[in-house]
Amino acid sequence: MPLKHPNWDIFCRVIDNYGDIGVCWRLAKQLAYEYDIHVRLFVDDLESTQHLLPSVNITLGVQYIDRVEIHHWRTDTTYASAGDVVIEAFGCNLPQDYLHSMEEKRPIWLNLEYLSAENWVEDYHLMPSPHPSLALTKLFYFPGFTTRTGGLIRERDLISDRDQFIDRQQQANTGHQLLKVSLFCYPFAPVSQLLSIMSAGAAPVYCYIPQTGIMPAVRDFFGIPQLTVGQQLISGNLTVEILPFLTQEAYDRLLWSCDINFVRGEDSWVRAIWAGRPFVWQPYHQEENTHLTKLEAFFDKYFDAYEASARNVIEQFHYAWIEGRLESPHWQRLLQFLPSLRTYTSKRSDVLAKMPDLASKLVILSENSQ
Numbered sequence: 266m267p268l269k270h271p272n273w274d275i276f277c278r279v280i281d282n283y284g285d286i287g288v289c290w291r292l293a294k295q296l297a298y299e300y301d302i303h304v305r306l307f308v309d310d311l312e313s314t315q316h317l318l319p320s321v322n323i324t325l326g327v328q329y330i331d332r333v334e335i336h337h338w339r340t341d342t343t344y345a346s347a348g349d350v351v352i353e354a355f356g357c358n359l360p361q362d363y364l365h366s367m368e369e370k371r372p373i374w375l376n377l378e379y380l381s382a383e384n385w386v387e388d389y390h391l392m393p394s395p396h397p398s399l400a401l402t403k404l405f406y407f408p409g410f411t412t413r414t415g416g417l418i419r420e421r422d423l424i425s426d427r428d429q430f431i432d433r434q435q436q437a438n439t440g441h442q443l444l445k446v447s448l449f450c451y452p453f454a455p456v457s458q459l460l461s462i463m464s465a466g467a468a469p470v471y472c473y474i475p476q477t478g479i480m481p482a483v484r485d486f487f488g489i490p491q492l493t494v495g496q497q498l499i500s501g502n503l504t505v506e507i508l509p510f511l512t513q514e515a516y517d518r519l520l521w522s523c524d525i526n527f528v529r530g531e532d533s534w535v536r537a538i539w540a541g542r543p544f545v546w547q548p549y550h551q552e553e554n555t556h557l558t559k560l561e562a563f564f565d566k567y568f569d570a571y572e573a574s575a576r577n578v579i580e581q582f583h584y585a586w587i588e589g590r591l592e593s594p595h596w597q598r599l600l601q602f603l604p605s606l607r608t609y610t611s612k613r614s615d616v617l618a619k620m621p622d623l624a625s626k627l628v629i630l631s632e633n634s635q
Contacts, residue, residue, distance in 0.1 A: 268300065268301075268302065268628070268631075268632060269349075269631070269632055270349035270350050270372075270373065270631045270632065270634070271301070271302055271303055271349065272302070272303045272305075272348045272349045272350075273296060273302050273303070273304050273305070273348045273349065273350040273351075273352065274304075274305045274307065274347065274348035274350070274351050274352070275289050275292065275293050275304060275305070275306045275307065275352045275354060276307045276338065276351075276352065276353050276354060276357050276359060277289040277306065277307065277308045277309070277338075277354045277355075277357060278308075278309050278310070278338075278354075278355075278357040279308065279309060279310035279313040279314065280355075283313060283316060283317060283532075284529075284530040284531050284532050284533075284549075285354060285355055285357075286308055286310070286313060286314050286317060287317060287513065287531075287532035287533075288354070288377075288418065288531060288532050289306060289308070289354050290306070290314075290317060290318065290333075290513070291418050291420075291513065291532070292352075292377075292418060292623065292624060292627075293306045293333045294331050294332070294333055295418070295420050295421075295624045296624055296627075296628070297331065297332035297333050298331070298332060299420070299421050299624065300624070300628050302628075303334070304332075304333050304334065305333075305334045305335075305336055305348060306333050306334065306335050306336065307336045307338035307342070308335065308336070308337070308338055309337075309338045309339070311323040311337050314335075316510045317512065317513060318330060318512070319512070321335065323337075325337065326339075326342075342360070343362070344360070344362055344363045344366050345366075346366055346369075346370060347363060347366045347367040347369075347370045347372050348372055349370075349372050349373065349631070350372055350373045350375070350627075350631050351367060351372045351373070351374045351375070352375050352376075352377050352406075352627075353374070353375070353376045353377070353403070354377045355376075355377060355378065355379060356376060356378075364396070364399060364401065365399075367399075367401055368399050368400055368401055371400075371401070373404075373630070373631050373634050374401060374402065374403045374404065375403070375404050375405075375406040375627070375630075376394075376403050376404070376405050376406060377406050377408075378405055378406060378407045378408070379408075379531060380407075380408045380409065380417070380531050380534075380535065381407070381409070381559055381562065382409065382410050382559070382562040382563040382565070382566040382567070383558070383559065383562040384562070386407045386409050386414055387407075387409070387411060387413040387414055389405055389407060390405070390406065390407040390409070390413065390414050390415060391404050391405065391406065391630075392404070392405050406627070408623055410563075410566045410567070410617065411566070412620060412621075415623055415626055415627070416620060416621050416622050416623040416625070416626045417535055417538070417617065417620075417622060417623055418535055418622065418623045418624065419539060419618060419622040419623070420622075421622075423517075423539055423618075424539070424614075424615070424618050427517075427521050427539065427540065427541065430518060430521050431521055434521075434522065443469050443470065443471040443504075444468050444469065444470045444471070444524050444525070444600075445470075445471050445472075445473070445522060445523040445524050445525075446463070446470055446471070446472045446473070446523055446524065446525045446526075446527070447472075447473045447474075447475075447519050447520060447522075447523045447525075447526045447527065448472055448473070448474045448479070448527045449474075449475060449477065449526075449527060449528055449529060449533050450479060450527050450528075450529050450547050451478070451479075451529050451530075451547055451549070451550070452478040452479050452481075452482065453550065453589075454479070454529075454547055454586065454587075454589075455586065455589045455590075455591050456479050456482035456483065456486070457482055457485060457486045458589075458591045458592075459527075459586070459591055459596075460472070460483070460486045460500070460503060460505070461486070462591065462592070462593045462595075462596045463502070463503045463596065464500040464501035464502060464503040465501055465502070465593065466501075466502055466503075466593070466596060466597070466600075467502070468502065468600060469502045469503075469504075470502060470503050470504070471504045471506070472503060472504065472505045472506070473505075473506050473508055473519060473523065474505055474506070474507055474508065475508045475509065475510055475511050475516070475519075476492075476494065476507065476508065476509055476510050477510065480492055483498075483505065483507075486500070487500065487505075492507050493507065494507055494508065494509045495507065513536075516533070516536065517536055517539075517540070520533075520536055520537055520540035520542065521540050521542070523542060524542065524543065524603065524607070525542070525543050525544065525545065525599075525603070526540060526542055526543070526544040526545070527544070527545045527547070527586075528544055528545070528546055528547070529546070529547040529548075529549070530547075530548070530549050534546050534548075538567075538610075538613075538614055538617065539614055539618070540614070541610055541611040541613075541614035541615070542607065542610055542611075543603060543606040543607055543610050544610070545582060545583060545586055546560070546563070546583065547586065547587055548560055548587070556587070557584075557587070560583060560584075560587070564576065564579075564580055564583075567613060568609075570609075570613075571606075571609050572605070575602045575605055575606065575609075578598045578599060578601075578602050579599070579602070579606065581595060581598070582595045582596075582598070582599045
């Protein structure tokens, strides 16, 4: 049956190290492929977008990639009409001309908020906000970890694709394996401390590091002036391999391949959850330690069924990592609980995957609207 609202517009400003465009691109592509929705993605920074989507042509005003109509959102962009559903990602503020076109059409207007596990999210999810001067009402849409929120981004075949990949990987691997770690974090993380601890540890570690803003810290640790893609560096029991900035599909496969994944922000955090592997999350730093409140709320939701002693170890490692006071005992205790943690994260991923995903809940919302 055809959808009542088949044309959607998503507006995105790239302000947070690719995280915003990462979320918006996943959502746009899923809506297009799984629901045959015509999606126009308005994005202000094509150069940053090109890191995630190498096929993006930064000179074009409009282009089609993976069934999505991508518009370079500039101050001189014109809008013939609004979509049936308008998603204003992360409070990016819609242009006035577009708002007037919305007033004529009266679309479903949603402000897609950042992901949080805090309890108040359930109360504010879908809360209306009338425009102060136009006959329009915006709904605040909160992703989340419970049925009373907007769900998490998860493509229809993601879990089965992951399981098939891991099965193939296990069949191909024989004998003793190195501890595999992926490292994706903000530059203010204690990168040198972590590398030093892994280097001096008893367990051999193979660490994959995509090219991001932490390259200066990696160069300083190894005492070299330059890093190149494919380069392998060895220090004690640590081997580091420098990867290119990965596409989303390649990054998923990296997460599925590793024993521990260091992730940050929102997009890589959610993908680490779906990987079903142990992970360390670095939330974006906020004033008044709001990020620590978000971290604790996530622990309360995600590790609610984990044994207290193990949860305490994981929490201590997170706080040490986030606050820049990481020491060798934090790493050693984490490794001691790695087998049970892997079992837990695998089961937790499967439990969350039984909940409706973000895109499906958005479509249901739009179809139930007049």
